[in-house]
Structure formats: C-alpha cells, structure tokens
Amino acid sequence: MRLVQLVNLTGGTLVVLACLGANAQPTSASGPASVASSAVQSAKEVKAANRQLAKDVRHALRNARSQGLSFTNIKVKANNGAVLLSGSVPDPAQIDLAIAVAKSVAGVESVSSRLVVRSEISGYGAQ
Secondary structure, X not given: OHHHHHHHHHHHXXXXXXXXXXXXXXXXXXXXXXXXXXXXXXXXXXXXXXXXXHHHHHHHHHHHHHHOOOOOOEEEEEEOOEEEEEEEEOXXXXXXXXXXXXXXXXXXXXXXXXXXXXXXXXXXXXX
C-alpha cells in the first residue's frame, strides 16, 4: 500500500515539475508571441484592405450612373480580391454592367454576382 502511494506521489511530482519547466521557457523576439501579434496585425490589415476594396467598388458603381446603372440596391462584399455583388437591379442588362464596372476596379481579381432582376414597384398596392 505504501509503495502505491509512493509511486503516485512521485508521478504527481514529476508531472508538476514538467509543467513548471514548460511554462518557464523564455520567449524570443521571433517566438510564438510575436508571431501571434503579427498575425493579428496582418488580419487587421487584410480586413482594412477588404473594406477599402468594397468601398472602391461601390464608388465605381456610383460613378456608373452615367451609364444607366441603378446601384442603390446593390451590396458589395470583398474578400482578398474576390468581390461579391448582391441585391437587385431593374433590368438584366444592368447585371452585366455592374459586373463589368466591378471588374474594372484596381485590386479586383474576380467578381461573383448574386444580383437579381426586380422591376421597381410604383403605386400603392402594386404587385
């Protein structure tokens, strides 16, 4: 019985010492802590770049009013150069125009469209 207790106590002591030794490792400037902080910073930079690209595409769509584009119901999302257009336009030709305008923006690598055609409803009770 005492031998079992001694083995358990020795094993427990070794586990505690191993844990303390693992936590006492020094960190260098290029260690995991700096890698994590640079990953967070680069993730923030990517997010900011995605927001800026979406903003640039929205601006280009707004400027395409002169070409007849109704952009008010178009939503833009960007992810690492890939742009997603969603929402609605009043006629099918505007889908192609919106895609072409989005592709013309610097930094856009691909454009996906989930745009649908919805005629504008006018009048009370129109269906």
